[in-house]
Amino acid sequence: MKMKFYKYQGTGNDFVMVDNRTKIFPKQNTDKISQICDRNFGVGADGIILIENDTEFDFKMIYFNADGSETFCGNGGRCAVAFAKQLGLVENKTNFIAFDGTHYAEIENNIVSLQMIDVDDIQVKENSVFAFTGTQHHVQLVDSLDNYPVFENGKKIRYSYENPGSNVNFVEQINNTTFRVRTYEKGVENETLACGTGVTAVAIAMHKTNKTKSNLISLPVEGGNLEVSFTEENGLYKNVFLKGPATFVFFGEINL
Numbered sequence: 588m589k590m591k592f593y594k595y596q597g598t599g600n601d602f603v604m605v606d607n608r609t610k611i612f613p614k615q616n617t618d619k620i621s622q623i624c625d626r627n628f629g630v631g632a633d634g635i636i637l638i639e640n641d642t643e644f645d646f647k648m649i650y651f652n653a654d655g656s657e658t659f660c661g662n663g664g665r666c667a668v669a670f671a672k673q674l675g676l677v678e679n680k681t682n683f684i685a686f687d688g689t690h691y692a693e694i695e696n697n698i699v700s701l702q703m704i705d706v707d708d709i710q711v712k713e714n715s716v717f718a719f720t721g722t723q724h725h726v727q728l729v730d731s732l733d734n735y736p737v738f739e740n741g742k743k744i745r746y747s748y749e750n751p752g753s754n755v756n757f758v759e760q761i762n763n764t765t766f767r768v769r770t771y772e773k774g775v776e777n778e779t780l781a782c783g784t785g786v787t788a789v790a791i792a793m794h795k796t797n798k799t800k801s802n803l804i805s806l807p808v809e810g811g812n813l814e815v816s817f818t819e820e821n822g823l824y825k826n827v828f829l830k831g832p833a834t835f836v837f838f839g840e841i842n843l
């Protein structure tokens with residue numbers, strides 16, 4: 588059977604998007620998911636996103652990492668909004684449901700501002716911070732990101748957390764409101780060009796540990812620039828928004 592797909596990217600975090608309103612996609616088939624995401628034998632992507640109908644919300648977003656594991660993805664959420672708009676499911680504002688709960692988003696041209704879950708699970712450790720921003724994130728400041736062994740150290744730290752492990756973000760402070768980030772993503776098991784839930788964790792971790800007093804943070808990543816804003820009250824981070832580009836790349840058809 589043939590299946591249409593659409594390729595999107597958000598600051599270089601790339602996804603195969605499928606309109607699964609007819610339930611065509613074999614969700615249980617993790618080998619198929621890995622094969623589609625394989626950069627040599629498939630379309631090539633960091634993950635797959637399915638858009639499905641929902642009775643209460645504009646749509647349901649389902650995210651699988653390239654290894655078939657299911658979780659939430661921030662850049663994927665932004666791309667899902669752009670794709671839902673392309674499908675005619677939403678206009679410029681939407682409420683949708685995903686793995687970690689409900690999300691509100693706004694889209695203008697190809698810039699998507701996505702509301703993330705409220706963040707209260709933040710653990711400050713000696714040299715790092717752990718934060719749950721829809722998925723698990725380790726955040727660690729390093730002196731210079733350019734030559735930093737993101738893959739080697741990221742992989743070690745990723746498995747130092749109990750199942751399902753953690754994504755790992757290495758951070759360099761540029762100024763009072765700007766933090767450069769490189770991320771090792773679990774489920775992709777490699778460095779990706781950007782991670783939305785990752786930069787969200789970084790912004791909150793930097794605020795929590797007093798590296799910044801700002802509640803609007805710029806986050807240059809390998810694939811572009813992201814922005815995170817929030818309000819903070821008694822250690823609870825609310826009104827958390829992740830903003831950046833979400834871009835359609837091409838469409839095609841594959842054999843299922």
Ligand SMILES: N[C@@H](CCC[C@H](N)C(=O)O)C(=O)O
Pocket residue numbers: 600652658659660661662663722723754772773774775779781782783784785
């Ligand atoms: N790239 C994503 C995060 C995707 C999920 C992550 N690999 C995990 O398994 O937690 C993002 O933009 O948030």
